[in-house]
Amino acid sequence: MIRARQLGKRFGEKRVLRGVDLEVETGGFALVTGPNGSGKTTLLRICTGLALPSEGELELGVSRSRIGYLAHEPLVYRELSALENLDLYGRLYRVPERRERIGMLLERFGLWDVRHERVASYSRGMTQRLALCRVLLHDPALLVLDEPYTALDTAGADLLDAQLAELRGGRTFLVSTHDPERLAALATGRLALA
């Protein structure tokens, strides 16, 4: 699914990634760890196609429409409601039976009761839950999750654990985290960036 050879990335004079090799088979669950500034987010952005590597090769066995990307930011509009945000993404991803799927996700992530409220009024944890709904909306084959537990409370984190375990079959995961032990049971590989 993902095969990277000697990936490198520079921003001007600053080198962010150097000589990264990564191989994740279909159905694999790869963890990316490392301290702040080690290039985890840059590597994940390269793997989604949002950034291009300055050097090295990347083979991605999936089209961009089958990627679900959870970024540091929720990638939703603050002035729209959860329902309106997911409806927009659902239309753009051509999700079949869009309304039913949106309803199911909002219910599952505990946002159904606030679905008509603007995202600007949500707490950081609720916004992260909405971001997870957005990521899962189009049933992606490759999930690229950048520190997915950020801002989630205990209940939210437990819910995410359950979701990841449930989604595990058949899907490929690339997850950056500062807490690799939490996902150790699911992981099939680990890349430590320095």
Next chain:
Amino acid sequence: MTYLRDIGALTRKDLLLELRARDTLPAMLLFVVSTFVVFHFALPARSSQLAASGLLWVAIVFTALLGLGRAFVPEREQHVLDGLVLTPCDRSAIWLSKSLATLTFLVAAEVVALPAFALFFHGLNAATVGGVVLADLGICAVGTFLGAMAVATRARDLLLPLIFLPLAIPIVIGGVGASVVGSPARYLGFLALYDGLFALVCWASFEYVVTE
């Protein structure tokens, strides 16, 4: 058909955002009317009709610039452009929908501005109104494209006017020409050619603006 549906969904989203936030259209309206009021008192009483026609185009270009500067603010604040770029929709649909939304705001501002101009200065002829419509298309097509480029930079507020105004000069030439000459067809044709050419370039190359 899916392309048109994508444009519809994205344009609807932009109009909804403006309806909620109300921070672009009111500013454009206030700016353009204030500009006419200032010019009305600043110009000598016996100023020529030609000078007033020029002022109309100055006001339109700078009012549009105000709207264009706000066009990608919602995407910038939450990095939503990354989310849109990852969807399977054609990236040009993002540009086209944003251009349509900005065009809607500009036309709405002009619905108030043109009668105000007629009130403060002199009446408008059909060629001027036709010129304004054609100029709006070019302004929104080019300005939205440049707005997407500028939003990715740190000096975005400074950069947009610097790169937009030189490209707006042909629009001003065409617009003023259509407003003041006896047979405006040549100038209107020039504006239509500008619109078609630049819209095609922006449509074809927008993908490279939103991706690395």
